[in-house]
Every structure is written in C-alpha cells, then in structure tokens.
Amino acid sequence: MRLLVVEDDPDMSRFITRGLSEQAYAVDAVVTGESAIEHALTIPYDAIVLDVMIPAPDGLEVCRALRRHGTHTPILILTARDAVRDRVEGLDAGADDYLVKPFEFAELLARLRALVRRRGAPHAPLIEIGDLRIDTLAHRVTRDGRELTLTTKEYALLEYLAVNAGRVMGREEIAEHVWNEEFDPFSNLIEVYVGRLRRIVDRERTSSLIRTVRGAGYVLEGR
Amino acid sequence: MSLHSIRVRLTAWYALLLAVALLAADAVTYVVARNQIERSADSALVSSVRNLTSALRDEVDEDRGVLRLRSANEMLAEFRDDDRGIVLLNADGSEFAAHQSPVARSLDRALLRRLAAAHRFGLMTVGGGAARLCLSPARLGAQTFVVAAAQSRAPLEATLEDLRTAMWATAPVALIVASLGGYFLARKSLSPVVRMSEKARAISAANLSERVEVANARDELGELAATLNELLERLARSFSEQRRFMADASHELRTPVAILQGELDVTLSRHDRNAADYRESLEVMHRTVRRLTRIVRDLFLLARSDAGDIPLHRELLYVDDLVSQTARAYRTLAADRDVAIVAECAEDLRVDGDEDLLQRMIGNLLENAIRHTAHGTEVRVRCLVDGRRARIEVRDRGAGVPVESRQRIFERFYRADPARTPSNGSGAGLGLPIARWIAEVHSGALWLDQTGPDGSLFVATLPLGGAAAGSSRV
Numbered sequence: 001m002r003l004l005v006v007e008d009d010p011d012m013s014r015f016i017t018r019g020l021s022e023q024a025y026a027v028d029a030v031v032t033g034e035s036a037i038e039h040a041l042t043i044p045y046d047a048i049v050l051d052v053m054i055p056a057p058d059g060l061e062v063c064r065a066l067r068r069h070g071t072h073t074p075i076l077i078l079t080a081r082d083a084v085r086d087r088v089e090g091l092d093a094g095a096d097d098y099l100v101k102p103f104e105f106a107e108l109l110a111r112l113r114a115l116v117r118r119r120g121a122p123h124a125p126l127i128e129i130g131d132l133r134i135d136t137l138a139h140r141v142t143r144d145g146r147e148l149t150l151t152t153k154e155y156a157l158l159e160y161l162a163v164n165a166g167r168v169m170g171r172e173e174i175a176e177h178v179w180n181e182e183f184d185p186f187s188n189l190i191e192v193y194v195g196r197l198r199r200i201v202d203r204e205r206t207s208s209l210i211r212t213v214r215g216a217g218y219v220l221e222g223r
Numbered sequence: 224m225s226l227h228s229i230r231v232r233l234t235a236w237y238a239l240l241l242a243v244a245l246l247a248a249d250a251v252t253y254v255v256a257r258n259q260i261e262r263s264a265d266s267a268l269v270s271s272v273r274n275l276t277s278a279l280r281d282e283v284d285e286d287r288g289v290l291r292l293r294s295a296n297e298m299l300a301e302f303r304d305d306d307r308g309i310v311l312l313n314a315d316g317s318e319f320a321a322h323q324s325p326v327a328r329s330l331d332r333a334l335l336r337r338l339a340a341a342h343r344f345g346l347m348t349v350g351g352g353a354a355r356l357c358l359s360p361a362r363l364g365a366q367t368f369v370v371a372a373a374q375s376r377a378p379l380e381a382t383l384e385d386l387r388t389a390m391w392a393t394a395p396v397a398l399i400v401a402s403l404g405g406y407f408l409a410r411k412s413l414s415p416v417v418r419m420s421e422k423a424r425a426i427s428a429a430n431l432s433e434r435v436e437v438a439n440a441r442d443e444l445g446e447l448a449a450t451l452n453e454l455l456e457r458l459a460r461s462f463s464e465q466r467r468f469m470a471d472a473s474h475e476l477r478t479p480v481a482i483l484q485g486e487l488d489v490t491l492s493r494h495d496r497n498a499a500d501y502r503e504s505l506e507v508m509h510r511t512v513r514r515l516t517r518i519v520r521d522l523f524l525l526a527r528s529d530a531g532d533i534p535l536h537r538e539l540l541y542v543d544d545l546v547s548q549t550a551r552a553y554r555t556l557a558a559d560r561d562v563a564i565v566a567e568c569a570e571d572l573r574v575d576g577d578e579d580l581l582q583r584m585i586g587n588l589l590e591n592a593i594r595h596t597a598h599g600t601e602v603r604v605r606c607l608v609d610g611r612r613a614r615i616e617v618r619d620r621g622a623g624v625p626v627e628s629r630q631r632i633f634e635r636f637y638r639a640d641p642a643r644t645p646s647n648g649s650g651a652g653l654g655l656p657i658a659r660w661i662a663e664v665h666s667g668a669l670w671l672d673q674t675g676p677d678g679s680l681f682v683a684t685l686p687l688g689g690a691a692a693g694s695s696r697v
Contacts, residue, residue: 009482016485080473101478105489
C-alpha cells in the first residue's frame, strides 16, 4: 500500500510518516499543495493524507484539483478546525473522510484501512490462501498453523501479493505500491525481497506459493 | 397588565390631573353662576320696589296729598307674587299695608320696625338666608313711607341645586370617558415598546443578527429602537470577534497537541526502539511543549488584556539595558538562521514601564525580524530620543510586507505567509499584536514604519520616564 502524506509542519509530518511506514505502508511526504498535486497525478497512490492548512494551494484546493483531473484516489483530510462548516467544505471539495486534530494514531490507521477497502475489491481482514493465513490487522502470518516472522517490508510485499492473489503482479506495480519514491528502479531490490519471502514462506516445502512468471512478474497462488 | 406598567401609571396621572381640572372649572363656574343669579335677583327686587313706589305715587290723593289704604292695597295686589312679599310701613315703622303672601307673613315685623326707625335702608339677607329684603323710603305726597320688599331665595337655590346636580353627574362621566381614551392612547403609543421588548427578549447569542423593528425613525421610540439596534450591532460584533478568537486559539492549540499525541502514539506502539529513537521523539515533544507553552502564555496575556486585568509593575528602566538583555535571549535563534543582531543605543535613555512586558515587546519585534530577514544578514536595533519619547527601531533585511498585509499583521492570528513557520520559534500570529498592545498600555505606539524589497522597519515609541540624565531640572 502506498500513501502520500501532505503536511507542512515538519513535526506533524514526521510522526505520521514514521507511524505509517511502521505499519508497512510505503509513504511519500510532501510539504506544498503544488507538489502534492504533482505527486498524486503521477503515482497511483492507494490513499492520500492531506492537511488543509498548507502553503497555497491549500488542502481543499488540492482536493478539487485532483478530482477535476479525474483522480479517484481516496483522500483523508486532516484539519485543525472542527466546525461543521469546515468539515462539510472538506467533504464537498472531494475528500472521502476527515480527521480533526488532535487524533489518536490508531484512528488514522483504521480510517485509512477503511478508505482503501472501500475503494478496491473488498477483502476480509483475514486472507487465506491454501494453508497460508494473513491477519492484516495484526500483521500476523501463519502457514500450517506455524507463525512466520517477517520484516515490515517483507510483510508489505506478501500482503500486496495476497490481496491480488491469482493475478500476476509486475515489477513496476510492486514498486509503486510497496515502495516509496526513494525506490531505485534500477536496483534488484524486488528480486531480493521476493527471494527472501519465498525462503520464509515456502521453507522446507516442495510446493511454492510464490511463482515467478518469466518476463511478467510474480503471482501468489494456492494449489 | 401590571399596576406598575407605564400605561396604567400614565392613565392614573392623567385621570388625577383631569379630575383636579374638572373640579376647579366646576367650582369657578358655580361661583360665577351663583353671583350672577343673585345679582340679577337683587336688581329685579330693587326695580320692582322702584316701580311700586312710582305706581303708589300715582295713587296719592291729589287734593289731600295722602295715600288711601284702599288704593295702597289695590296697588300691592298688582305687585302680588308667590315668592315675593311687600310691606308698606309708616315712617315710624308701623305696618300700613301688606301682601297676604307667605313671604310677607314670614317677615319679622319687629325687625322691620327697628330697621325703618333707624333708617337702615338697602339690600340685606333676612330669615337666616331664606330671603332678600330691600328697604327703601318712599315720599308719597305729604307722607313718608318705607317700602319693605322681600324676595324668597327658594327658586334661586333650586336653580343652583340643579346646576350642582348637573355638575356632579357630568364630571365622573367625563372623567371616565377621558381616562379610557387616555389609556388607549397610551397603549397605542407604547405598543412599539411592547413589540421591542418582545423582540429583544427573543434575541440571544444564537440570533444576534436580528434587529428590533423601527416603526418611525423620527419619534422618540424610533430613536430608542435605533439605539437598541446599535447596541445589538456592537454586541454582535464583539461576539463574533470573540468567537473568531476562540476558533483561532483552538486551531493554534490543536496542532501542537496533535503532534504530542501522534508522537506518543507512534513511539509507544513498538517495544523494540533504540535509545536514539526515543531521544529524537523526546526532542520533538520538548520542542512541541515549548511551542504550546508559548501559545498558551500569549493567549493568556491577550485574554487578560481584553479583560483589562494586567497590573503593570512600573519602574524606571534603561532602554539600552532592555535591548541588550532581550538581544541576548534571542542569540540562539539568530545564530540558527545565521543572523547577527546589531544594537546601537543611546545611553541614559530611560522609560517608566514594566520590565517583563517591555522585554517581551522588544523580543517579539526581534523575533519577527530574525524570522523574516534573509539568511546571513543583520537585524539592526536602534534606540534614540525623539522629542519627549524614546524611539526603538528594529530593521530587518527581509522581503518586506506585502501591501495587503501591512495593516493586518497587527491582527491576532494573522500570518502574512500562510505557510507554517518551522516548529522552532514558530509564532501563532500573536507576536506583533502583543507587542503593539504592550506599547499602547505604556502610552506609546508601535507601527510598521517602512517596508520594501530590501527590508522592513518597525518602530516603537515610549514616553521618556523620569528626568533623563543630562536634561536639566529646575
């Protein structure tokens, strides 16, 4: 899952980015409305966290601009104003949800999950593929009842493949949704991670869940 | 309808005054009418005596020069009237002839004799006010008689009685009709007041934009309504200012609180952090708490200044000391931005003021300059005597204040640059309003003197305190 965080206060941006990254999201953080529009129009984000009070164009204008350009990426706005008028204005500008500062981080996470779920094919919090079980809330993975220990990035990759189980995911798609803009497209990072994941998930088994489709990408499939 | 309502009181006063006026008018009318009636009765009596006398003179026997009793009785019968009695007396007071009427019979003969003997002629009231008597001498031929004519007052009293009855009957009716009329008039003219008070009662914080109706702008009640509306206008304005202040204040407080909450949530969500991570989080929170403290302190000061609740601890202060102390406090912020503070102050410049507040004023000006001046430039502070005032100038080398913001930078929460300033030393848009307020409570002033692409100059003036050293004092 790849997110865009638009926030001009460095301390606000810092904890949001860090907290989301720790939850296996790939996060890009920008400061101005202008770069927010630029990013949102070029990268297929799964959701955008947008502060309203940012240097011009402000959050509401960013919302309107993105909707005008036909981008349907879910947008969650952060606002320090809780008057009904302000919230209505935000939703009318094209935002999908809002959160009033200050907020509990757990609520931000829950709302983001709900936004992403609402948009894509709805998937249950628990994904089962063969004997592989992924609890997307607790980020716990078991195979045949045995718990697998994964790093955040490994988990993010596995969840992405599992949500799209049965479909072949290309390198580019994986890079866009699992990594942020610091990803170097010329590196073999994806191959390295897929290799590691396969070793953990398929260890000591003859049947591999993660298959490489030559020239196309990777696919996660049960037998 | 209460007994204390203006309508009722107006009507009561009106009725009371009307009653007094009616009574007075009736009394005067009655007295005048009675006098008139009595006078005309008297003159009628006198003229009938005169007529009788001349008629009797014609009856005198021309040969003997005497009045015969028979002729006298005949003539008296001519002048007969039920309410009148005439007695013809001889010169000694003894009766010569008389009417056979009740009035004549009731006349006291002894009194008549006494009066006639004493030559007490004229008009008088007799019989305890029952009749008017006219006693007049009459020379008839060779004889002298006295004519005593009495007129009963009964018909006159009856007329006056009718007049009194009419007056007693009409006065209360007039009073009641006029009072009712007065009441309705009062109610009609006061009805706008009732409507105004109903309207005013219905207006609360939720509908402060409503106004009372002005029926006629030129009369007194219209003026009252307009005054009420002006009051509502002022209330609404200060209320919305207050509401905006609350909204702005809560907005300013929400961001630092959100940072604290988020930083804590994220940091505590994992157990496997290292010391450096924790340290970094604590630094963020430390910075944020300082930012929060500062906002709360500024808000507090403004709230108390609005309430007029700031005691000034005035003392004699040297301006150059104030400037150098404040500049020292801002050295770190200046160094962070690679800015030098250059102060150039006249010595022995003294003001009478509150040290804390004045340091804050200078500090806010310095901070504003440090934040807006270009990296690697200077912020220059000068203090000098300007007439009877101390003048403090703070000049930066920033990009200047845009025209549309030049007045607004002194408004609370206004930021010329909507971009949030970095967390370290960020202002909530309260620095300049507070600085100006401090100058003003010291009977001074603070303004943006010059601004342009090569920087801005803020100036504060304060009245000189005590006798500046060097100035002579007789």
